Amino acid sequence: MLAPVIVGVDGSEESLAATEWAAREAARRDRPLRLVHARNRQPRQETGEQSPAAQRYLARRSLRQAEERVRRTGLDVRLDDEQVEGPATAALLKSAAEADLLVLGSRGLSGFTGFLVGSVALGVVARAERPVVLVRAGEEAADEHLPGAGGGASVLTGYREVVLGIDLADPCDEVIEFAFEEARLRGARLKVVHAWRRLSPLGLAPGEIGLLSEPERAEEWLGFLTAVLQVWREKYPGVEVMETVTQGRPESVLVRAASGAGLLVVGRHLTERPAGPRTGPVAHAAIHHVGCPVAVVPHV
Template sequence: MVHTVVAGFDGSAESRAAAEWAAREAKLRGLPLKLVHVWEPVPEPIAQAPLLGAETQQHWSERIPREAAEGLRLRHPGVDVTVEQISGRPGEVLPRVAKDAELLVLGSRGLSGIGGFLVGSVGQMVVAHAGQPVVLVRAGEQATDEHAMDPAGIPSAAAPFRPVVLGLDTDNPHDAVIEFAFDAALRRETALLVVHGWNPPPYFPYGLPADSEFEAELGRQDTAALAEVLRPWRQKFPAVEVVEQSRSGSPANHLVDASREASLVVVGRRIRRSPLGAHIGPVTHAVLHHSTAPVAVVAHG
């Protein structure tokens, strides 16, 4: 079975940005790219309306994805780009189509005036249910956004990649999340910044005077725990420069701060079988909505 990179495509600006990112990622991985256009059947009474003729429907369901694929082939020579069109609900179809893919890429609107994403209901549903890694890309994301400044101080795709950022929970580290981040840094020939946020025990702030030495000791213990988790991965990926960052405070805030200088942010999502439905988790949810770099969400058990 040939693995692919799959990008959800509907013709919008955000899906076009996602397709461009997916093409660059496919080239890094040496994989083909599949654009998946999911169209929802129009209810019969509306389908018969004169404003929705056969020509208009064919334009959106066939011509736009085909032309997008042709443009991607020209801009990313060597990447095999195909188009698949499926009828159904995007939030249900995309995770199913991508179950054998290496990753699924989706677009998300940028928040006007504020750095970060606006993750719609389809994106949240796909992230919450997909078994494969899902990458969210903002509308307007360009190749230069992932790279450092050139000697002239201008962002350039010819300059080295910015670091990959990994949000790591040292209490429950998961191999799939860590390996994805190390592999992404290796392919980009860039550093991996591992971010872990920690807080004092819940009883510490209540009725107790501030103890800077105690908090410093907690910080040293957390730094040691982070180093211990990463030790075997440093050995497995010796070519990747690893920068460890253990800081007191909200993990989500630290990751959002780090995203401003990142090419990619990697976070995890626990697979939960709950009668109330799947959940993304508070840290991942916050990073998805406020990161200024593309975000990869890696599902784990």
């Protein structure tokens, strides 16, 4: 049995937008779609916990709303739903272990503030061992597509590009393959971005890349990127790839590069540190400040 695309639903607008995105993704992947609601998500401390009957009612209502949103898409996806017990983060992590992909909502803010990502979503992203996609409230099918002839929204045009943030010091096959596959499923261009930073020559051996001029360093990094991607170009010959190397802080470079994209893909180390799981600075910046859906792919 194929692992499903799973989406966490709670009745909020962001979770409904995530549900629609997950339905489209399930159709692209030819996977079943499972709606999951975690009961006892946020007990109301001031009035006591909701009764089990009230929790079941709210769960059923949230699932019905999500089911209706899926039906309105007109997509032919195999659909089921599930109510799970316990704190939302733990419940969703348990569900994610069975998923091909887990999709969650994030609440959009405006301007320079970025996007508000709740503690549940952050906790899941930081600990999940499967890819997690965060979708902002208001995301629609047309947002994945290029503008129409008159500049308006359309679902009949080609897909916007998929952007992959890559660290050439630690390129990860799982993250790269995820991005290539997402581009293939959409017939979209894949834009691969690496950010390099100016280094002090102190401590570098003669001839190392840090001693080159900035144009030479950029050319060297681009050569490294081309070499890393060569095997993936051969595996995915139908995917158009655009390689970009830019000097600057990776967080800032990636946020700018994702402007106008349909999907951003970043990686996250699975290794736990003494302080506990972390998303890492690049993934953290992406999920807070990038407007398009963000896929966080765990890797060792």
